[in-house]
Amino acid sequence: MRKTVANTEILRLITESETTLSHADIKSLLPEGLCDRVTIYRVLDRLVEEGLIHKVVNIDGVVNYASCDGCTTKHHHNHVHFNCEKCNAVTCLDNVEPTFKLPEGYSVKEMNFVISGLCPNCN
Amino acid sequence: MRKTVANTEILRLITESETTLSHADIKSLLPEGLCDRVTIYRVLDRLVEEGLIHKVVNIDGVVNYASCDGCTTKHHHNHVHFNCEKCNAVTCLDNVEPTFKLPEGYSVKEMNFVISGLCPNCN
DNA sequence: AATTTTAATGCAATAGTGTTGCATTTACAA
DNA sequence: TTGTAAATGCAACACTATTGCATTAAAATT
Numbered sequence: 001m002r003k004t005v006a007n008t009e010i011l012r013l014i015t016e017s018e019t020t021l022s023h024a025d026i027k028s029l030l031p032e033g034l035c036d037r038v039t040i041y042r043v044l045d046r047l048v049e050e051g052l053i054h055k056v057v058n059i060d061g062v063v064n065y066a067s068c069d070g071c072t073t074k075h076h077h078n079h080v081h082f083n084c085e086k087c088n089a090v091t092c093l094d095n096v097e098p099t100f101k102l103p104e105g106y107s108v109k110e111m112n113f114v115i116s117g118l119c120p121n122c123n
Numbered sequence: 124m125r126k127t128v129a130n131t132e133i134l135r136l137i138t139e140s141e142t143t144l145s146h147a148d149i150k151s152l153l154p155e156g157l158c159d160r161v162t163i164y165r166v167l168d169r170l171v172e173e174g175l176i177h178k179v180v181n182i183d184g185v186v187n188y189a190s191c192d193g194c195t196t197k198h199h200h201n202h203v204h205f206n207c208e209k210c211n212a213v214t215c216l217d218n219v220e221p222t223f224k225l226p227e228g229y230s231v232k233e234m235n236f237v238i239s240g241l242c243p244n245c246n
Numbered sequence: 247a248a249t250t251t252t253a254a255t256g257c258a259a260t261a262g263t264g265t266t267g268c269a270t271t272t273a274c275a276a
Numbered sequence: 277t278t279g280t281a282a283a284t285g286c287a288a289c290a291c292t293a294t295t296g297c298a299t300t301a302a303a304a305t306t
Contacts, residue, residue: 001253001254002252002253002254002301002302002303003302003303004253004254004255004301004302006254006255007254022292023292023293024291024292035255035256036255036256036257037256037293038255038256038257038293038294038295039254039255039256041292041293041294042254042255043254046254057180057181057182057183057184057237058180059180059233059235060180061180061184061185061186061263061264061292062184062291062292063184063292063293080223080225082225082229085232093225093226095226096223096224096225096226097223098221098222098223098236099221099222099223100203100219100220100221100222101219102203102205102216102219102238103216103218103219103243104243105242105243105246106205106238106240106241106242106243106246107240107241107246108238108239108240109208109239109240109241110182110238110239110240111236111237111238111239112182112235112236112237112238112239113221113234113235113236113237114180114234114235114236115225115229115231115233115234115235116231116232116233116234116235117229117230117231117232117233118229118230118232119228119229120226120227120228120229123228123229123230124282125272125273125274125281125282125283126273126274127272127273127282127283127284129283129284130283145263146263146264147262147263158284158285159284159285159286160264160285161264161265161266161284161285161286162283162284162285164263164264164265165283165284166283169283184263184292184293185262185263186263186264247306248305248306249304249305249306250303250304250305250306251302251303251304251305252301252302252303252304253300253301253302253303254299254300254301254302255298255299255300255301256297256298256299256300257296257297257298257299258295258296258297259294259295259296260293260294260295260296261292261293261294261295262291262292262293262294263290263291263292263293264289264290264291264292265288265289265290265291266287266288266289266290267286267287267288267289268285268286268287269284269285269286270283270284270285270286271282271283271284271285272281272282272283272284273280273281273282273283274279274280274281274282275278275279275280275281276277276278276279276280
């Protein structure tokens with residue numbers, strides 16, 4: 001991956017953010033005209049592919065991105081994400097990893113766990 | 124809710140289906156010209172509101188609908204949904220209810236759990 | 247430093263999902 | 277049978293996301 005303004009700035013935004021960020025969030029956070037809409041999509045795809053960030057599909061169907069903390073050796077995105085109805089923030093609850101038991105015959109590739117309600121700040 | 128062709132046919136489709144159905148699925152399953160695209164959306168909203176079906180947001184961000192079995196007294200949609208990468212089916216695993224513990228201060232309204240991979244048929 | 251390679255970008259167009267407004271129709275209650 | 281509100285059709289729109297293609301620029305090569 002080449003070092004470009006878009007790459008570094010977008011990764012920085014996601015890394016420094018407390019919450020996950022959508023494409024729309026990133027677009028409005030980046031300085032006007034730094035890069036095209038489409039470039040943001042492509043940078044995000046690239047960062048996911050490189051394993052620097054991971055995707056979360058929110059309950060509104062929109063993809064959000066979060067930095068991969070502690071995914072150096074292997075990825076573990078089986079944690080829960082929380083979507084607050086009031087402040088709309090989508091956050092990784094890295095320590096909340098649900099346990100469950102699938103019936104025989106299923107093999108797991110990805111997980112997407114989202115819980116919505118009110119976060120501590122809005123509760 | 125009034126008894127209309129759209130209402131009954133769409134509810135029947137969802138109830139009789141083994142898997143969850145998206146708007147696109149329903150549109151192509153209904154007889155051509157039975158009703159408008161928009162009507163399907165409105166019927167689906169209505170059925171959710173009436174508590175006859177429930178929503179699942181798939182990992183591609185598309186909303187799928189499943190009939191509510193055993194939700195007569197209260198709703199319990201905290202079960203896992205499985206999205207097969209090969210046959211693309213999204214199914215309710217009614218018996219798989221993950222356990223987890225949220226930190227203090229969160230209050231839960233909805234849950235959306237989707238696991239993707241290979242289902243028993245495609246594995 | 248100049249050149250080459252190819253990744254990255256911008257722009258325009260397009261696709262898919264879902265929503266809204268408004269006039270019209272229809273289910274059903276009075 | 278009539279009146280009313282719910283349901284529908286149609287057109288338009290909003291939002292998220294993707295694709296093709298010509299151009300630009302990062303970094304490897306000479």
